[in-house]
Amino acid sequence: MDKTMVHLNGDIDYAVTDVGEGPPVLLLHGFPDTAALWRHQIPCLVDAGYRVIAPDLRGFGDSSRPDGVHNYEMLKLVGDISSLLRRLGVARAHVVGHDWGAALAWVVAAGMPSTVDHLVCLSVGHPLAYSAPSLEQRAASWYILLFQFEGVAETLLTRDNWRLFREMMRAHGLDDQTIGAQVADLRRPGALTAALNWYRANRHPRAEIEAVARLPFVRSPTLSIWGSGDVAMLEDAVLASSAFVQGPWRYESIPGGGHWIPLSRPDRVNQLLLEFLGSQETEPAVRRVRRSY
């Protein structure tokens, strides 16, 4: 996939795949992926007449990997998306996210409603749906606690040829080729730490104690897709997301899809995207007059 480098506010560079012509669709990958996650979706969306924008998010792939946990706080990532869209001349886009990309997509849709046309979140529910997790969800999220330990998590994941990392990815049904590509990316100096910093900045246990930031309701038409058998993200939080969506909300479950549905069930995901994107009436984009300085 060809990537162009886009320079963003805050001295961050994003590697972006930007193909196709038509209404823009922003694809946001999660951990531990890159825009390559969307390899089955991109040609389909381009053929269907969309402009597809698939960045490597901060800390992943060929994009910048700034040092320091604080550089991966959600607000900074939202800022990246805002800056990226402006640089690419995109005022409004459909947004599709998977895993951490979905968490980010939820916050972007809540905080920047005029920017998000239709919203599709794969595998992960609205952040507030996880503010009181069930015991089962806590157990499924064991790795998030492990990831908090700086240095220790890196060692445990990478020793013995990334044994634990590979085991975790295989438990999600990923094949060796995909895992090999993930390892090749994460092997680069600082790459694994940057990826883990997403968890350290946003899912530290203290986040459960501190006041949860009140997010506005999501106004965009939203489609939540969840693959059954997902061992990390359980269904109830995805279902509970409807409470935080003001606009039309639709839920689709993909039997046996597991966590990595863009790769495990590409045809079904593509079908749902083509069906859903642009299908609902939305509020017209609010035009704000910007003063130029």
Add this chain to the structure above:
Amino acid sequence: MTKPLEVDAADVDVVVVGGGIGGGAISAALARSGISVEILEIQDEYRDQNRGEALSPWGAGEAERLGLGDALYDADPAPLERWVQWDEIYDPSEAPTVNLLQMSLGARCPYAIHHHRTCESFVAAARAAGATLRMGVRQLDITAGAHPTVSYTCGSTRYQRRCRLVVGAGGRAAPTGRLVGLRQQITSHHWGGSLAVDGLDAWPAAVQAIGTEDRKMFFVFPQNGGRARLYLNYPTEDRRLYAGRSGTERFLAAFDLRCLPPHLRGLLLDARPASTCMNEPSRTSTMERPYTDGVVLLGDEAGTNDTVLGTGLANALRDARILFELLMSNRRWDVGIFEPYLRERTERMRKMNVAAGLLCKLSAEFGLDVKERRRRAWARMRKEPNYMVTLMIAMAGPERVPDFATSDFLVERLLAGDRPRRRAAVPVGTR
């Protein structure tokens, strides 16, 4: 009359004799730290040879500590995760399985590496960091001292080097030690042979076999693509059996083992030799002090445990890591800085020799008595897992096991016969 050689004289920080696993590893680490390194390798090219290719889990850990994890794993080593203990003491269907990840105490496994590819990977890392590699090196000469010098012939050039330190990593042939008067004492317990074979695609993945039957201790280490390394240990007096022209045939025939399940036995019968069959004595070598002025030895050059333990590569990598750390933390490289190396190595070898001795007595000696002794010992280890700590030394590393792992008491308990039955009480007054 031969043409006179050109002369190339220069200074370099470190000359490493031997571009093997240990030599390659320390060269890469030093070069990446800005030290100028010249690696001297006797082979013209790295060729697949029969040699010990088992890398203990703690050895892989040392490579990772040296920053050579990627280089190690890029050379595609085959993980060995389970040891199915097929052995004449068990029915084939009842052979227990040892989980090697647990035995390593660190959720790591041992690897069957491709020795020559791993050497290439390490020296490539060294060269990428600025080290020079010379292959096909001949007529090596070394003068130890406060300003050591090394000279050698490569191609049509005679090289002369002045350096701060010579690292002797020349392996079993011990070229460096010989040249500077550092001698080893060598003992041997048995003989052993090795053979690479193809056609073992159906061998269970990541499963190693180590067991004893009749007068042979056998090893099967699967690699990738149906390739496997087969090893035998046998009594010294049997060495002629495996020598000579039909040696390879008889070596393979020795793997017609009753203790294996029939399908695996058949698999080995159909295996195709993929190398020559190498036989040599097992070897424990000790050295009082593996260094002198301006020269320090590592790996096999510095002393080995019995080959049966399979820790030669791990030893070399630990040596490389310890020496690298010592060189980085001392500005002047005089002979005194290696004292911690001597102390650590002496203690390490002592512990490992206890483990090697136990393994030899259990599995590399032959006869009905030994068979019973082995059966009893494993029954004891299964009943009381603490007894396993001695053998865990090879997997977990000598510093990870409690002190009693090398106690005479424990080893004696494992090797002892059954307790004698209590005699019936003798009535007083009777003699």
